[in-house]
Amino acid sequence: MTEAHHMHAPNDANAAYRISVDTGGTFTDAVVAHGPDIVAVGKAPTTPARLADGFRAAVERAAQQLDLELGELLAQTDRLVFGTTHAVNALVQRRTAKTALLVTEGFADILLFREGGRPDDLLFEYNVEYPDPYIPRGRTFEVAERVNAEGVVERALDDDDVAGTLRNLRERGIEAVAVSLLWSVLNPAHELRIGELIRQELPGVPYTLSHELLRIVREYRRASAAAIDASLKPLVQRSLADLAGDLRGWGYSGSILVGTSAGGCVPIEQAAERPVHLLKSGPAMAPVAGRTFVREEELGRDVIVCDTGGTTFDVGLIRDDEIVFTRDTWFGPVGIGELVATSSVDVRSIGAGGGSIAEVDAGGLLHVGPRSAGSDPGPACYGRGGVEPTVTDAAAVLGYLQPDHFLGGRMTLDVERAREAVTTIADRLGTTVTDAAQGILTLANEAMIDAITELTLNVGLDPRENVLVAGGGAAGLNIVPIAREMGIGRVLVPRAAGALSACGMQVADIAFEQSSSLIMRSGAFDRAAVNGVLDGLEAELDAFAREARGQGATWTKEFRCEAHYAGQVWDVDFRLPGDRIDDDQALEMVVEAFHGAHRRLFSFSDRENDVEFVNWIGRVSGRLPASANGRAGATAAAPEPAVVRPAWFDGVETRTPVYEDAALEPGAVVQGPAIVAGPTSTLVLDPDSAAVVTAADNFLVTVATGG
């Protein structure tokens, strides 16, 4: 994917570009699209101290491929979407703000208890410690107040009491406040009043009120989401505001959108208010991209999407052409980690990537990750002062990376430093350097295989029945052995594999969802009240669509409802058959839609019972034309390697042809052993694999799976 073949500025000078940028833990990717085509991909190291620098460098590199200055590109761009893994990194590494939690008196241990239970796999395991709460008990404060189950205030809030607590927080240097009171979802008055008092007593300190974040009954879920959201606000709000300011300064005046955990995008102002929705900002986009690529290639409806960056390895699933979602996202082990109960793409992350550090413990056992060298100092071979051996260093030692042409020639690798770093491991293990390097890669593979297993085998899905989409800068290094180990015969590596999440942002819908609580029984249904709620929701959806100004987007609105049979406690989400409920026949259809949804989920319906409708949801999405396009009319030519170099496979030094990926046209077949070097990623083909360039211009790798 180089200028010669792919990067051509469109003829229409007034045409609008769309830019997507994914800020990962190690690299920042920028994808520029025009009409249905991806026209440029830029990649630059992430700059943790100031994210905007890496962001700018990635976009600049993409602009260069179009022979444009940064300002020129931005002036011709009308939509910019970006994703960030900063929120999740902060959460996982606990680099969050010093946060206080205010709860109803009597319930200060709410985050300790969680929802009870014990992970299934710890059933008889007593030698496991119970984890601490997300907010320490010492920063959790009880507020004397109470609202009852009908939303009536039973114990009024005492302003002075709360103000006293807040002044104490100020003295202690608290940086963010979460407020989660019992029954605030029915009567938010006390939470709202505390919000006002926070603005008075702690001006400038960000806070989250649970009822505004998550409108559901179940106090722990709201408290957990609110605590996490508040703790992320100072960091996320600062970085988003800085970035918006920088973008305006660079000459960009179009809309700025941020990718969310739900695989859609929202305006930056809204994103800053709800950082909890950014926890999977980048990763949620990889399945969105994977689905688009596999649809285009017509490879099937069941897909495993892997995204290997420098820091993490993410896996998501497409099942029967639908992205798999979850409402139970645990950061840490299920049941005893931290729960985020907002709806999001089901992506599992593990700390394994190109930057994962290898070390040998006191007992002589080799470990890889979860510690990462990130982008600064980065792997030893980057020559930025890193001395610890990483997965990238191991790949360099094995000859998989092109030292003088890394990242399309924008970076050179110091293989000698990689060798020195890996030698420390080899010495400890008493093996050769190449054996140690091979061991590091194999161990990194194992962690990734475990993650795929958890999402497929552990829920009874046979990975062999799936196609694997491999994205991320480090994916191509070891995807062939991983596929072989899992018995997966087909792997799709998109041309733009190095920027998979950023590609997802190009094809993601502009999406907005709003919900409203109104409890209503089918037996005593107030149509006017419900239609009033739906009117209000629709007005919010319309306002969003006007604001988002998606170019050429086709807007669709849908209304959904969460409901249960009277007496049940968990809701079933279903789509309303119409936009409004105007007569008895329309209500009958709504009730029927609920029976159907309930039967599909639970294999029974209960027509004797009233249906209780709880939450009304409006969703608007703007679908944009697909951005990935093939090169029509290209012909197959026998590929010529750019160079033949030694590389190690299974401990054997092998003369290995290295191909420039730009030289490979649709129809080209590359037999392993071989290396395909691209500007944003490297694809290593083991001797038992082969790649063909598809008509849509991606690499379809076949792996011998031994049956």
Added chain:
Amino acid sequence: MLQQPDATRDAQDVDRVLAAVIVNRVRSINREMNDALMRSARSALIAIARDFSGGILTAEGSLLSVANSLPGHMLGSGRQARSLLEHHPDLREGDAFLHNDPYEGGTHAADVVVMVPVFVDGAHRFTVAVLAHQADIGNSVPSTYMPAARDVYNEGALIFTATQIQRGYEDIDDVIRMCRKRIRVPDQWYGDYLAQVGAARLAERRLKELCAKYGVDTVLRHLAWWTGYGESMMADAIRRLPAGVAECDVWHDPLDPVLPDGFRVRARVEVDPAAAMVRVDLTDNGDCLDCGLNLSETTSRIGAVQGVLNCIPERVPINEGSFRRIEVELRDGSAVGRPTFPHSCSVSTTNLLCRLTIAVHGAFAKLGDGHGLAQSGLGMSAAWGVIAGQDPRFGRPYVNQLFTGFAGGPATPHADGWVNSGATGGHAMLLRDSVEVLESKYPIHVDAVRIVPGSGGAGRFRGAPGEEVILGPRFAPMDLAVMADGQVNPPAGVHGGHAGVPGATYLLSDGGERPLPGVIQTVIQPGERVRSIDNGGGGYGPPHERDPERVLQDVLRGFETVERARSVYGVALVGFVADETLAVDVEETRRLRGTGEDDQ
């Protein structure tokens, strides 16, 4: 690489990857079935607290999977599946049955199992069992636990011994009508029944899909391999234990008028690494009691088996194969053994079952410091009471078991006790009530659910702290049934560890507070509150050997107090919790631990 277990080495015609796929898919079907039940049920004890289990068995009754369930619930399901075959040799597709007979494999009457035979190509190949603790089962008092029950007639529960409830996928209305006339809050019961049978039907459909894909013989062959794998993994784990025989006695609290001195539970455990067997002898236990505390045969086995599994320090697969390595000896006519009809087993899943389990822990601990566990919190406090009454908000009656506060778990040789442990029978698998969901469904008000500082048994490793719950009715009198244990005999520590705090029940009324007995069936008036204290777990090893940093963290967590850090643990702290300056005074701690005395 660890040595491969026998089953793995010798298996023929078994594709290892396919075995992993099939085993995990069956477990996944099991989880999907359980999830469907939880999300579609009506009563909070099923829909929130997860007091239910699902299992998948072969047609002959060999247990294949108990994913995400209370293992105790399902250990007897094989016997129930065989009871089903005995009473209904002519099973047909579309049948469904109720089973809760404690004398034919059931636990106690309230745990009603829906059993569905799964037919593949016209032959009965699997049995799906979905057990749910009913909110009510028609007892003579509004509680599913009846410690005072003289016999099964006095208890009054409906008993289904493989009673057919569906034919051709349709309800048999004769039985439904009977239940509606005998079970309190019949709509809630029927909703829960629909959820149970729906979950079983979902698993039936999924199992058929699985067999259509791989062939029923392939599926069963690979599942048989899995059973063998479980047995050899368990055998290997036992071979790594020290040989020995130990006996442990524990005492259930006194219970007026039937047990003025309490009741002794004795477990004799023999670990035989040479034969790769653990034998639990329960024959030296007292006769059946004229009350509801008797264990059923199934719960006697459960207590022994789970006590052993808790003390096996490594992970083993849980299936019929792993159970084969645990031999349990029982006596006819014993309250901890095989009961004689018509004795009541109304309370057989909690009180004596917990005591039996911790007796096994204690016997293992006698094998040496580094083995076994301290005693677990006993649970069954008022925070787990059964409430009933009228809800004027909806003009209808209610009945439900609470799961608002949990007893603390036991300390181990290597870790502190588990918060959220609850009664040992539940294995900390039960979920907590959401206060908001409880208050919306039932006319009660919850004032507090919190940790009691200083309540975990002190030790080198500490028992988990106990909890305090305060709640009461809002509008009308509320029946409350409680059968707490651990108020007189709290969970003991081992190897120098201290006991956890005793449980307690108080009635708050007219500004005052008075203690209530452990076992009560009473009425709480609107405006009154019940305050319940759950046990902390027992500690393991001497408190003075506890890492001072852990003691500091406990104080910061609110689990311990500065005063007890000094007096019990010999750890001096300086600074304050409130301004985040609390720290260990290393010198003073050294002095306290060198010359000071453990004050207990």
